[in-house]
Amino acid sequence: MRMERLGRGGTVDRVLGALAERARILAIPAPAALSGEWFGAAAVLVPSVSVESVPPAEVFSLPADAPEPGGDDRPLIGGGRIGYLAYPDRIPDRPALPLAASGWTDTVLRLDADGCWWYETLGTAPFPDDLAAAVLDSPSTAAPPTNATESTNATDWHIDWTPPSRDEHRRGVERCLDAIRAGEVYQACVCTRFTGRWDGDPLAFFADGISRTAPARAAYLQGSWGAVASLSPELFVSLHGDTLRSSPIKGTLPLSADPAGLRASVKDVAENVMIVDLVRNDLGRVAETGSVRVEDLLTVRPAPGVWHLVSTVAAERRPGVTVADVLDAAFPPASVTGCPKLRARTLLTRWEGSARGVYCGTVGMSSPIAGTELNVAIRTVEFGHDDSGNGVCALGVGGGITIDSDPDAEWQECLDKAASILALGDARAAAQHTSSGGDGNS
Template identity: 45%
Template sequence: MLVGAGDHQHLVARHALVAGENVGRYAEPGDVPDVAGSVGVRPGDGGEDARHAFQGKPWPGPVRAPATIIDVNPTPAQLVAHLAATGRRPAALVGDWFGHAAVVAVDCAPRPVTGRGGSAFSLDDGPPSPTSTTPDDSAEAWTFGWLPYSGTAFSAETRDVLFYDAAAEDAGPAAGAWSVAPGASPELAVALPALLADAAASALPEDPVIAWDDGDRAAHERGVLDCLDAIRAGDVYQACLSTRFHGTVTPPHVVADAVTAASSSTAADSPAPNPTVYAAAGWWARRVAEHSPVRGAFLAGIDGDGRDIVVASLSPEEFLVRDGDTVRESPIKGTVPLSADPAELAASRKDVAENIMIVDLVRHDLGQVAVTGGVRVTDLLAVRPAPGVWHLVSEVTATLPERLAHADLIDACFPPASVTGTPKIRAAELISEWEPVARGVHCGGVGAAVGGRLELNVAIRTAEFRGPAPLLDDADAADEGAGAPITVDVGVGGGITIDSDPADEWDEILAKAAPLIGPDLLGRRAPLQ
């Protein structure tokens, strides 16, 4: 596994298990491997050395003779869960991001951003740095965050970032390699062997018990009928209509007990896990392991009132993928359950029409900032799998003017075309009338930027976990707040065209929601009485 940070760039680090000890060996390129230094990382007391280094304390670890090497590589889901269990707020992008299978910030707490939403990824609201062919070549800070469809954007900067690159498909899920981003602190490189060993040895947190409502089917079907009326009247050609499922992590003391157990199993000097972050990490990590989302994301922020808010995304859809003067959008429109024949989707007049209309809208959005003649449709109507469903996906690329600010690109294209409708402005106006609850993060964008690169997903198949309001110093208030629940919201939507049927649209909602909420949703298909 290659790691690099500061003066430790391109340091080679591996792990071994010797007589019950985790031993991390490191060597500068060109050193003779047999005389490379090795850092002992003992479970319990010895393993604390690396943790001290990570927390900015000097590295007191012993130097040992080389040993037989056995790689210890946790999956990204394991690492995120372990970081949450040790009191950190990881930011993670998993699937296909910036040329890696995962990009993980070890401790990064996005906070509300003032000003226009796109500035969340251009904090100085100026042009990005010149193009980098890969983010590994840049030591610039990373910005992680999200842009909600409705509400306030969140972001945070960090340099302590790890990359994960998967091995060959037949090599197993733990055969990949972790590396440290240029610009990360030297302490992170030193602490990495112990961090990875601890994460690999840790079980995923239990899936939190969440009591979900059934969603508002009646309101959704009324919205579909209203949308059909608007299409017949010529107000819109299609629109994306969403519904919300609300849940409560229950009972609260179960989460508290799990957090206590996690605290007792980690180092004594590690911060206690945050209950909201810990519950969300367990929910997300288990679903990432099961569904392998292409554009998954996990960010644990703090709102302006000090309340925890975690965005846990299993999105299959990319919004903007920018590398310098080139950008790509890959809108999804058209869905059937994974159990269906995907050929049905490719042959569906309704889904094909829906997709092509959104492709035209994406071309328009990108054309507002692209160089003249720089917009191209590079893939049209491809059928691709996603958690629980098949999707119809197209791809549009554009060439951008030199040094166009990320904020200007985002503002031209946001909200994503696939979650609004055509024409976009009128569709958005009507959506706000048809949907009884604001979307929040759902249908916004989640991702990161570094230098001239920007990657955002479309925040579908995404859950918002919110912790209780911060407790007051007053003992009675603290006792009252101790039982306050962690709430969860999941938005799910679908495109409505003139061929849409309200009952079929609700079935599509359930198919999309099942991987997030549970397969029992698929049994709730009986028509409304």
């Protein structure tokens, strides 16, 4: 293991863009990224990694001879396996992206909470000279851009979005309410999806997204199969030492609303508490008896475009429990399924108009040094290609349905959750207009 302090350099989006340009010049695989609140860092960037389709059971596996993960007080990451795992239900015959993809890296660039970049490797090689320009010479900004003219990424991208069917979503919500009244489920997360056509560079889309919205659990992966750009605010599960944690999100209001309304909402509070109980059950399947505990309940936190209710459940894993065992016990995440979980998953395949794909799965990293952290793949755009080679993409959105749910309010919640991502295109277009000589007033 080797670590070198690099000092202050570019912002995450600019360093990521510089790494992408380096990869293009050297004809090596693209970089990958974790940005927000990962492993005690502000960002973890992988300069280059080959991310390929793998069996779902192997997506976050570590070598048999890997050292034991450290605890929460160890900031080192070094390297590991970075990847994603798609939502496992209603898989089409030809999914747009692989069901699971991951790649191994011996090297990461870590941005600490104080704004200092670090080079870390599981090996002993010193910091390569050709990475220095990407990290230290990338322009830095003191804060994220505050208006559409402050574009931070020169590489172009464009998405034409098609909204989902409001009537189809309403039918799903009403069928869910019928099932709740019949006692089949207590709650379920009914989802829909925007679809789109894209061109340009998905990594530039992700860089714009983290620059403008600063999500807590953002992640980016790219391969010959396409790309996944996750602007998620939610932690699915972390494993540091023997401690497991999960921070489910349930309860949403737009940022323009009074956040106190979340704690005052019978529907939102009930939604969150039911999912907390489900997370306790999921972690309890792999935890030491008596170790499952709720560390934080019903905290109101901001996320891109919305307020959320967030709780945190922790537990101590039983001896011998692996990341694969945790996934067997808890995946797919509780907050995107329902109670009881298995029945909700079965019914959701009948109520939703399309397969979820990577949306509602998980993206993250397992490190033999730092442990494992995985997000819930919400606010996540999947970039692929159709049979003719045209760029196609999807953005899933949804919300938890309880007996108190109103179908019109649930539709608006879907729009609120998508708004910050859809707005990225408007910001990009405005920036291009300004850079081409427009006055910004047309």
